[in-house]
Amino acid sequence: MKRLFATFLLLIGLIGSMAQAGEDATSSLYPVIPKAAGAPHPEGNDFMRINHKNLLKHDRDLTMRLGDREVKYSLKECIACHAVNGPDAQPVSVKSEKHFCRVCHDYAAVKVDCFQCHNSKPDPDLVKQLTMLPVKDRELAEYLEGASQ
Amino acid sequence: MDRAVYREMKLTPAVWGIAAVLGALIAAAGLAVLYIEHHGHVVTGMTNQIVWGLPHVFAIFLIVAASGALNVASIASVFGKIENKPMARFSGLLSLALLAGGLAVLVLDLGRPDRLLVTLTHANFKSIFAWNIYLYSGFFAVVGAYIYVQMARGMDPAVVKKVGTAAFVWRLALTTGTGSIFGWLVARPGYDAAIMAPMFIVMSFSFGLAFFLLTISLLYKLSGRYIGPNLVKRLGRLLGIFAAGVLYFSAVRHLTNLYAAEHWDVESFILFSGGFYTQLFWIGQVLIGGVIPMLLLFKHTDGANRGNVLIASVLIIIGGFAHIYGIVIGGQAFPLEIFPNYTASSSFFDGQINGYTPTLLEWALGLGGVAVTLLLTGLGVVALRILAMNLSDRNIDPEDVDF
Amino acid sequence: MKLPALNTPLRDLSEVDRREFFKAGGAVATVALSSGVTLMAFGGEASANADPGKRWGMLIDVNKCTSDCNACVTACSKENGWSAEEGSETDAQWIRKVDLTHKQTGREVSLPMMCQHCEDAPCVDVCPTEASFKRPDGIVLVDKHACIGCRFCMMACPYKARSFIHEPLTDQKSNAPRGQGTVESCTLCVHRVDAGGQPACVDACGTTGNGAMLFGDLNDPESDISKALKKFNSIGLRDDLRLNPGVRYSNL
Missing domain, CATH: 3.30.70.20 (Alpha-Beta Plaits)
Known part of the structure; x- marks a missing residue:
């Protein structure tokens, strides 16, 4: 029993150190994440990368169940800002590998369930609203820095 | 009294052959599910009018029969009929297998079967469906425990009786829940009747016992073991009483509806003018599922001999299937009465009798559920000591009145 | 150059949890005065738009x-x-x-x-x-x-x-x-x-x-x-x- 336990601990340690090693090295397979329109997230890209799903899930319930339309995180705004244009200069749908969501989700091999119901292409009215927002130069610079990190 | 000796069933070529056929049926059902998942329910015969189709008929039939297959065990443990004890293990196993097969069909027909876990994370306890989820999973636990205490060495018979009673009560609750799926649908004139719950219980007694008699006869034939003719005869007589019970409840249900003018339209549809559904009722449910089996089972001279019992069991299963088809599909085929005293027409088929033609996909899915049931039963009797080496008549109490 | 890993551990779980706590109930209204200072009013109307007073x-x-x-x-x-x-x-x-x-x-x-x-x-x-x-x-x-x-x-x-x-x-x-x-x-x-x-x-x-x-x-x-x-x-x-x-x- 003791021996079994020790082997188990050793295995966990091994896996852990492998993960550590993976973090330091830069893989050539790492995705090229498309840049977005609009202001950068004040929370930072790392935070969004980890938590976007929780934030979206949390705020979607507020909007859908309680009718709160002033939420901070909504999928249609994500999609409007993060639209990627195809060769025809039109936003691509999630069918394309270039779609913002797919770039990381393909890399992480995590299935996205959103687009069976939600449109993966931006709502044209919403894009107009968002691009009209004033973006300070400093914020833009910060954003570009964050994106190229 | 004979001591029952339980042994695993041997894997003969015939058993392998049946297993292969069942495996193929399950594979076909799997392919059908993937196809429906990919293309959507548009490839089935189900529509926005007939929202529950053939898969639901199969599923409900199997789930109802599941609770009834436990009859023999309950009669042994709860009501103390000692001659049934050697069949009690199999009775429990078959009821679990039937429930598994039925639930598989029900779950795989969902629009989003991938979200099944949501039923556990977001439960609405006002919904009889949510209750059923717990009744069904609880049934697996209770009947599983019941089989265990029967098979465990040196188990106190009092414990077996207690667990058997719990299983008996649980299965009554389970079938009440299944019947209430329809009984509590206040909107539809074809449903909305409290009698649905007790009627489903009697249906479960009848269909479950018929399924039990057929499967145990097949397995004993396959393994070359012996069943006493009097055992079969007694169970056959019981089956006849259950079939009569189903007819009685159906009669009360329809007569009650006929008394209320608001239900005349739907009753005349089912009983007289409904074409296929009317035939399903009179020929399928009443004649094939009720009258003929009762004649076979209650015939005075050589009534309830083995052949008659088996034929009656087959007829009761066919009639029972017709009965559930009539309830599930017939109830939806008749349009909702949103505007009493008006004739309605619209692009959404208001006021029209709705047609339904199941496709091959639905048949594949439903038959796959039956195959799951039979394969699980087979696995159980091959792997575990479920079946007694012989079921002799010598355990029947000679003092017992033989009706 | 080090690229951000996709499996960086959750840095600020409390942020999400705090939002959950404040916004999910509906009975708690919050006003953020400045970063770090939050006013709470229990039993008030939720800030959401679906008004329970309306039908x-x-x-x-x-x-x-x-x-x-x-x-x-x-x-x-x-x-x-x-x-x-x-x-x-x-x-x-x-x-x-x-x-x-x-x-x-x-x-x-x-x-x-x-x-x-x-x-x-x-x-x-x-x-x-x-x-x-x-x-x-x-x-x-x-x-x-x-x-x-x-x-x-x-x-x-x-x-x-x-x-x-x-x-x-x-x-x-x-x-x-x-x-x-x-x-x-x-x-x-x-x-x-x-x-x-x-x-x-x-x-x-x-x-x-x-x-x-x-x-x-x-x-x-x-x-x-x-x-x-x-x-x-x-x-x-x-x-x-x-x-x-x-x-x-x-x-x-």
């Missing part, structure tokens, strides 16, 4: 509605991005025109049918996963994130208001997400109502139709709809079931 409803004057007019259906279809092919038994229909003939008197009327947004909605009662739900302001919706596609709500609805989506869909409207394998129905154009507007069908009925539809807050005695309901006789469909639908019909 949205509709009054349809059957005498004004005509059989040849389809303005409400066209407007709904355009607004919410659904379309039903003629004769299709599987296409969704959020709203439909029903033509009626009285069996004894022969009177002919036409009216629009959609989700009646019941106070005691059977679809909400029977849904095993709470996907069918009623907003605080009385609008009945389907949470498609929780819908498993069992169709029990379609069996339970006395109005045939719900449709099952039988095929994969693309290019949905951003305000009306809808997808294969889930059930849907009229949302009372909840996105327009939240923005202070009224449903597309009511708008269209007023402009290109016959002005047969009136929308408003049934709880506000000063609203046009409440005044009209007080003055004129109206019925809810299947009133025998006592579901108290939010949609009422006059002159039927």
Whole structure:
């Protein structure tokens, strides 16, 4: 029993150190994440990368169940800002590998369930609203820095 | 009294052959599910009018029969009929297998079967469906425990009786829940009747016992073991009483509806003018599922001999299937009465009798559920000591009145 | 150069949790004065838009509605991005025109049918996963994130208001997400109502139709709809079931 336990601990340690090693090295397979329109997230890209799903899930319930339309995180705004244009200069749908969501989700091999119901292409009215927002130069610079990190 | 000796069933070529056929049926059902998942329910015969189709008929039939297959065990443990004890293990196993097969069909027909876990994370306890989820999973636990205490060495018979009673009560609750799926649908004139719950219980007694008699006869034939003719005869007589019970409840249900003018339209549809559904009722449910089996089972001279019992069991299963088809599909085929005293027409088929033609996909899915049931039963009797080496008549109490 | 790893551990879990705590309950209202300073008021109104004091409803004057007019259906279809092919038994229909003939008197009327947004909605009662739900302001919706596609709500609805989506869909409207394998129905154009507007069908009925539809807050005695309901006789469909639908019909 003791021996079994020790082997188990050793295995966990091994896996852990492998993960550590993976973090330091830069893989050539790492995705090229498309840049977005609009202001950068004040929370930072790392935070969004980890938590976007929780934030979206949390705020979607507020909007859908309680009718709160002033939420901070909504999928249609994500999609409007993060639209990627195809060769025809039109936003691509999630069918394309270039779609913002797919770039990381393909890399992480995590299935996205959103687009069976939600449109993966931006709502044209919403894009107009968002691009009209004033973006300070400093914020833009910060954003570009964050994106190229 | 004979001591029952339980042994695993041997894997003969015939058993392998049946297993292969069942495996193929399950594979076909799997392919059908993937196809429906990919293309959507548009490839089935189900529509926005007939929202529950053939898969639901199969599923409900199997789930109802599941609770009834436990009859023999309950009669042994709860009501103390000692001659049934050697069949009690199999009775429990078959009821679990039937429930598994039925639930598989029900779950795989969902629009989003991938979200099944949501039923556990977001439960609405006002919904009889949510209750059923717990009744069904609880049934697996209770009947599983019941089989265990029967098979465990040196188990106190009092414990077996207690667990058997719990299983008996649980299965009554389970079938009440299944019947209430329809009984509590206040909107539809074809449903909305409290009698649905007790009627489903009697249906479960009848269909479950018929399924039990057929499967145990097949397995004993396959393994070359012996069943006493009097055992079969007694169970056959019981089956006849259950079939009569189903007819009685159906009669009360329809007569009650006929008394209320608001239900005349739907009753005349089912009983007289409904074409296929009317035939399903009179020929399928009443004649094939009720009258003929009762004649076979209650015939005075050589009534309830083995052949008659088996034929009656087959007829009761066919009639029972017709009965559930009539309830599930017939109830939806008749349009909702949103505007009493008006004739309605619209692009959404208001006021029209709705047609339904199941496709091959639905048949594949439903038959796959039956195959799951039979394969699980087979696995159980091959792997575990479920079946007694012989079921002799010598355990029947000679003092017992033989009706 | 070091790239951000996708598996960086959650840096600020408390941030998410705090938001959950403050916003999810609805009974707690918060005001952020500056970063780090938060005011809380327990028992106050939620900041959400669906006001539990309101009950949205509709009054349809059957005498004004005509059989040849389809303005409400066209407007709904355009607004919410659904379309039903003629004769299709599987296409969704959020709203439909029903033509009626009285069996004894022969009177002919036409009216629009959609989700009646019941106070005691059977679809909400029977849904095993709470996907069918009623907003605080009385609008009945389907949470498609929780819908498993069992169709029990379609069996339970006395109005045939719900449709099952039988095929994969693309290019949905951003305000009306809808997808294969889930059930849907009229949302009372909840996105327009939240923005202070009224449903597309009511708008269209007023402009290109016959002005047969009136929308408003049934709880506000000063609203046009409440005044009209007080003055004129109206019925809810299947009133025998006592579901108290939010949609009422006059002159039927």
